[in-house]
Amino acid sequence: MSAKPKLAFFSFASCEGCQLQVINCEDELVALLGAVEIVNFREAIDERRDDYDIAFVEGSITRPEDEHEVKEIRERAKILVAFGACATIGGINAIKNFQPQEKVSQYVYGDQAATFPSYPARPVHDLVKVDLKLHGCPISKSEFLEACKCLLAGKQFTVPNYPVCVTCKLAENVCLYQKGMTCLGVVTRAGCDPMCPTFGNKCIGCRGLIDHPNVNAAFDVLEDLGLTLEEVTKDFTMFDGCHKEITEKK
Amino acid sequence: MLPKVLEKSKFAAFATALAGEYQVVGPQLKEQSKAGGETFVFGPVTDGAALRMDYNITLLSPKKYFLPMRETLLKYTTVGHPKAEAVMDTRQRVIVGAHPCDIYATWLLDKVFSTDHKDPNYLSRRERALIIGLDCAKPCDETSFCHDMGTNYVESGFDLMMTDIGEAYFVEIATEAGQALLAKAETREAHNEDFAKRQAFMERKQGGFHKRIPVDTKYLPEILEESYDSLVWEAIGRRCFSCGSCNLVCPTCYCFDITDKLNLDLTSGTRERTVDSCQLDNFASVAGGESFREQRSSRLRHRFFRKAKYIQEAFGRKGCVGCGRCDRNCVAKINSVETYTQIAGSR
Ligand code: SF4
Ligand code: SF4
Ligand code: SF4
Ligand code: SF4
Numbered sequence: 316m317s318a319k320p321k322l323a324f325f326s327f328a329s330c331e332g333c334q335l336q337v338i339n340c341e342d343e344l345v346a347l348l349g350a351v352e353i354v355n356f357r358e359a360i361d362e363r364r365d366d367y368d369i370a371f372v373e374g375s376i377t378r379p380e381d382e383h384e385v386k387e388i389r390e391r392a393k394i395l396v397a398f399g400a401c402a403t404i405g406g407i408n409a410i411k412n413f414q415p416q417e418k419v420s421q422y423v424y425g426d427q428a429a430t431f432p433s434y435p436a437r438p439v440h441d442l443v444k445v446d447l448k449l450h451g452c453p454i455s456k457s458e459f460l461e462a463c464k465c466l467l468a469g470k471q472f473t474v475p476n477y478p479v480c481v482t483c484k485l486a487e488n489v490c491l492y493q494k495g496m497t498c499l500g501v502v503t504r505a506g507c508d509p510m511c512p513t514f515g516n517k518c519i520g521c522r523g524l525i526d527h528p529n530v531n532a533a534f535d536v537l538e539d540l541g542l543t544l545e546e547v548t549k550d551f552t553m554f555d556g557c558h559k560e561i562t563e564k565k
Numbered sequence: 566m567l568p569k570v571l572e573k574s575k576f577a578a579f580a581t582a583l584a585g586e587y588q589v590v591g592p593q594l595k596e597q598s599k600a601g602g603e604t605f606v607f608g609p610v611t612d613g614a615a616l617r618m619d620y621n622i623t624l625l626s627p628k629k630y631f632l633p634m635r636e637t638l639l640k641y642t643t644v645g646h647p648k649a650e651a652v653m654d655t656r657q658r659v660i661v662g663a664h665p666c667d668i669y670a671t672w673l674l675d676k677v678f679s680t681d682h683k684d685p686n687y688l689s690r691r692e693r694a695l696i697i698g699l700d701c702a703k704p705c706d707e708t709s710f711c712h713d714m715g716t717n718y719v720e721s722g723f724d725l726m727m728t729d730i731g732e733a734y735f736v737e738i739a740t741e742a743g744q745a746l747l748a749k750a751e752t753r754e755a756h757n758e759d760f761a762k763r764q765a766f767m768e769r770k771q772g773g774f775h776k777r778i779p780v781d782t783k784y785l786p787e788i789l790e791e792s793y794d795s796l797v798w799e800a801i802g803r804r805c806f807s808c809g810s811c812n813l814v815c816p817t818c819y820c821f822d823i824t825d826k827l828n829l830d831l832t833s834g835t836r837e838r839t840v841d842s843c844q845l846d847n848f849a850s851v852a853g854g855e856s857f858r859e860q861r862s863s864r865l866r867h868r869f870f871r872k873a874k875y876i877q878e879a880f881g882r883k884g885c886v887g888c889g890r891c892d893r894n895c896v897a898k899i900n901s902v903e904t905y906t907q908i909a910g911s912r
C-alpha cells in the first residue's frame with residue numbers, strides 16, 4: 316500500500332445509515348483522516364476515484380446490475396469489508412424474500428415495476444469474497460474504528476463470535492427474560508455494547524446469528540413463553556432472513 | 566476481640582464516614598420491576614443511606630472489585646524505545662454487606678490468584694480491600710443452594726461480620742483493620758441480651774436453610790467422575806445456548822482473555838483483560854482453528870466438573886458456593902440442583 320491507504324465506501328440496497336455512522340464518528344474521524352485518504356464516499360465527498368485499497372460495501376445485492384458492480388469493486392480492492400447488516404446478512408431488505416417478488420416490486424414501483432427488475436436480497440458474501448464483516452443495523456462506531464485501526468496496522472481484527480448475553484453480563488444488566496420479556500441476544504452476535512437490552516429493549520438480532528447458534532433451543536424457549544412459531548420466525552427474519560437455519564424453519 | 570453493637574439508625578453515618586477515606590461499595594437497588602420485585606448490584610456510595618442492607622442477592626458478586634469484568638493491564642507505546650507501563654488499581658476499598666457465600670468465593674479466588682503465578686492486578690486490589698460481611702438468616706431465594714455447598718457459614722475471610730439483631734447489628738471483629746474501621750462508628754459494648762439475640766439469630770438460621778441436593782455434596786467429585794459418559798450431559802447440552810451467562814455471573818469463575826487495543830495513532834495502545842467463559846464456542850479454540858471442546862454437552866460437563874470436582878481436588882474446597890447466580894441467569898433454565906440430582910440419580 317502507498318503511504319496513506321485509500322478508503323472507498325459503496326452503497327447497494329440500503330438506507331446509507333451505516334455510512335452516516337462513519338460521519339458520526341466526529342472526533343475520531345479527524346485522527347482517522349490523518350492516517351488514510353478517502354477517495355469515494357458519496358455521503359460526504361464529491362470526489363470519486365477508483366484507486367482504493369480498502370472498500371467498505373454497504374447494502375445488499377438485489378438487482379442484476381449490482382452483481383457486476385460489486386465484482387468490479389472486489390477486483391479493485393485489496394480488502395473488501397461488508398459494511399452493516401444489509402451487506403453482511405441481508406438485513407431488513409431480506410424481509411421481502413418471504414413475499415411474492417412481483418407483489419413487492421409492484422408495491423414499491425407501481426406500474427414502473429418492469430423498468431426496475433429486482434430479486435430477493437442477498438448478502439455481499441453470496442457474490443464475492445468478503446474479507447471482513449462489520450455487522451449491525453447500523454454498524455457500531457466503536458467496532459468500525461477498532462477495525463480501521465487493525466486494518467491500518469496490519470493486525471487481525473476479530474469479529475466477536477459470542478452472543479449479546481456476554482456483553483449484557485459485562486454491563487451487569489438485568490436479563491430481559493427475568494422481567495418476563497423475550498430477547499434474541501442468546502443467539503445474536505455481540506459487538507454492539509448491548510444497546511437494546513441496556514435500554515430495556517429486546518435484542519432483535521440486527522447483528523445476525525453467532526457461528527453455531529442453538530436455534531432449536533431458542534425456538535423452544537420462546538414457544539415455552541407463549542409465542543407462536545410464526546411470531547418467533549418473524550422475530551428472526553427481521554434481519555437474518557437469508558440465514559439457512561432460519562429459512563429452514565420457515 | 567469482643568464484639569460491638571451498632572444501632573441500625575447509626576449504620577448509614579458509619580458508611581458515610583468510611584466513604585470519606587475509602588471507596589465504599591455495597592448493595593444498592595438496580596431496578597424495580599412493575600410487579601415490585603427488586604434487583605440489586607454492588608456499587609460505590611458516598612452516602613451510606615443508599616445502601617440496601619436488606620438485599621437478597623446481587624447480579625454480580627463483589628468479585629468484580631478484585632477481577633473486574635474489564636480492566637486495563639498496561640499502556641504501551643512502540644515509538645522509539647518501545648515502552649510499557651503497568652496500570653494498577655491502588656484504591657483503598659471497603660466492601661460492605663458481603664454475604665457468607667461471596668466471602669467464601671473470595672477465599673477461593675485468593676488461592677487461585679496467589680498460587681503459582683501471582684496475579685499483581687488481582688492482588689493489588691485484594692490487599693487494599695476490607696470486607697464487612699453481613700450474615701443471612703435465610704436463603705436469598707428458591708434458587709440458592711448454599712447450604713448444600715456448606716457456604717452459608719463462614720469463619721474467616723472478613724474484617725467485620727454484622728448480624729441483624731433487630732434494632733441493631735451485632736458486629737464481630739475479626740481483624741485489627743476491622744477494628745480500626747469500626748472506630749469510625751458510634752458503637753457500644755455487646756451486653757448479655759445482645760449475645761442472646763445473636764444466638765436466637767443463629768438458631769433461626771439453622772432452621773432457615775434446607776438441603777436441596779439429595780446426596781451429600783462431599784460425594785460429588787466421585788459421582789461426577791462416574792458420570793463422565795452420562796446421557797444427562799447430552800440432554801442438557803441440547804438446551805444450552807453456550808451464552809456464557811452462567812460463568813460470567815459466577816463468583817468463583819476466574820477465566821479471562823487478554824487483547825491489545827491500538828490507539829488511533831497506531832503506535833500506542835493498551836492491554837485489556839476481560840473475563841471469559843468456558844461455555845463460549847471459541848473458548849477452547851487454539852491456533853490453527855482446532856477446538857478441544859466443540860460440543861455444548863462437553864462444555865457444560867466441564868463447567869460442572871470444575872465447580873464440584875476439579876477445584877475441590879486442586880484447592881481442597883468446592884468451586885461452587887451455591888449462590889444460584891448461574892441458574893437465575895440461564896435463559897435455558899439449566900439448573901445446578903437439578904443437574905446434580907439427575908447425575909446422582911443416573912448412575
Ligand atoms: S444495515 Fe441498517 S443502517 Fe446500515 S444501511 Fe442497512 S438498513 Fe441502513
Ligand atoms: S437481556 Fe438478552 S442479551 Fe441480555 S442476557 Fe438476557 S437474553 Fe442475553
Ligand atoms: S442488542 Fe441486538 S438488535 Fe440491538 S443493536 Fe445489539 S445486536 Fe442489534
Ligand atoms: S447460562 Fe445456561 S444457556 Fe447459557 S451457557 Fe450457561 S448453561 Fe448454557
Ligand code: SF4
Binds near residue numbers: 814816
Ligand atoms: S456455579 Fe452457580 S451457584 Fe455455584 S458459585 Fe457459580 S454462580 Fe454460584
